[in-house]
Amino acid sequence: MSTALVTGATAGIGESFTRLLASKGFDLVLVARDKKRLQERAASLSRKYKIDVEVLQADLSVPAQLARVEKRLSNPKKPIEVLINNAGFGIKDSFLRSDIEAELNLIDVLAKAPMQLMHAVLPQMLERDSGTIINVSSVASFIAGGTYSAAKSYLTVHTESLHTELSKTNINISALCPGFTRTEFHQRGKMKMSGLPKFMWLEADRVVSESWRAAERGKAICIPGWQYKILSTVARFGPRPFVRKLGINVRARQR
Numbered sequence: 001m002s003t004a005l006v007t008g009a010t011a012g013i014g015e016s017f018t019r020l021l022a023s024k025g026f027d028l029v030l031v032a033r034d035k036k037r038l039q040e041r042a043a044s045l046s047r048k049y050k051i052d053v054e055v056l057q058a059d060l061s062v063p064a065q066l067a068r069v070e071k072r073l074s075n076p077k078k079p080i081e082v083l084i085n086n087a088g089f090g091i092k093d094s095f096l097r098s099d100i101e102a103e104l105n106l107i108d109v110l111a112k113a114p115m116q117l118m119h120a121v122l123p124q125m126l127e128r129d130s131g132t133i134i135n136v137s138s139v140a141s142f143i144a145g146g147t148y149s150a151a152k153s154y155l156t157v158h159t160e161s162l163h164t165e166l167s168k169t170n171i172n173i174s175a176l177c178p179g180f181t182r183t184e185f186h187q188r189g190k191m192k193m194s195g196l197p198k199f200m201w202l203e204a205d206r207v208v209s210e211s212w213r214a215a216e217r218g219k220a221i222c223i224p225g226w227q228y229k230i231l232s233t234v235a236r237f238g239p240r241p242f243v244r245k246l247g248i249n250v251r252a253r254q255r
Contacts, residue, residue, distance in 0.1 A: 001051070005029040005073060005080045007060065007117070008087030010037040013136055013181060016208040017084045022049040026082060029054045031069055060087050060113040061105040070120040079128070083121050085114035085155075086136040090148050103147050110151035115158065125171050133173040134215050135159045139228045141177060142235035144244045152177075156221065163220040174215040178207045179228035202228075 004021045008014035009030035018028055022045050030045075032038050035057045042053040056072060058065040073080050088110050091102055114135055125131030137159070141152035159175035166173055181202045207224045214222035223232050234242075 002081035004082035014086035073120040176211040
């Protein structure tokens with residue numbers, strides 16, 4: 001039975017990915033910071049889907065803990081067929097007022113960690129010529145909205161680059177770029193989202209199922225939701241002064 005590793009596995013999009021993968025018969029390695037929640041999710045998934053579930057407590061902004069996840073990904077005795085780079089968080093404050101340690105942690109978790117985890121797992125995927133990597137990025141990667149947007153832009157572009165490099169292999173790599181999705185993300189970041197229209201919200205399970213189908217079809221980027229397909233098209237092809245203003249307006253809504 002194949003094994004999938006999911007970071008940020010205890011809530012939101014990551015938790016939804018664990019259920020989708022379990023339903024497809026994958027054994028799981030769950031990675032997150034909260035040990036209690038990890039154990040609860042593992043027990044629930046194992047019981048419901050009759051699969052093996054490992055837990056790996058790790059804060060991906062801490063090098064020694066990130067190294068443990070890299071080690072698991074490169075273990076040839078228990079190969080990882082699917083890697084879901086989902087762990088992340090946001091900062092509501094403007095860069096002009098934010099804490100630099102928080103900003104550095106954001107870059108570590110959103111950009112540095114996925115890069116290192118992909119670098120750890122790809123050699124084995126290349127050797128057997130199979131595997132799937134989904135990097136959970138954001139529609140924010142197409143606008144200019146602070147360091148979160150910049151970090152997600154790195155992740156999207158890196159995924160596109162690898163997608164081209166891997167085009168002659170049987171390895172699928174895809175960037176999931178959702179818009180506002182009903183998860184714990186905004187609450188944890190203490191972002192005010194009450195003013196956002198209901199039609200702009202997406203459901204995590206729908207986002208994840210669409211992402212998985214896109215990865216299976218070999219798509220480099222998945223943008224769920226008609227509203228975000230329109231927004232991302234405007235952001236990618238519209239005048240940059242307008243795109244910059246759009247980014248500032250989105251940031252302002254979250255404060």
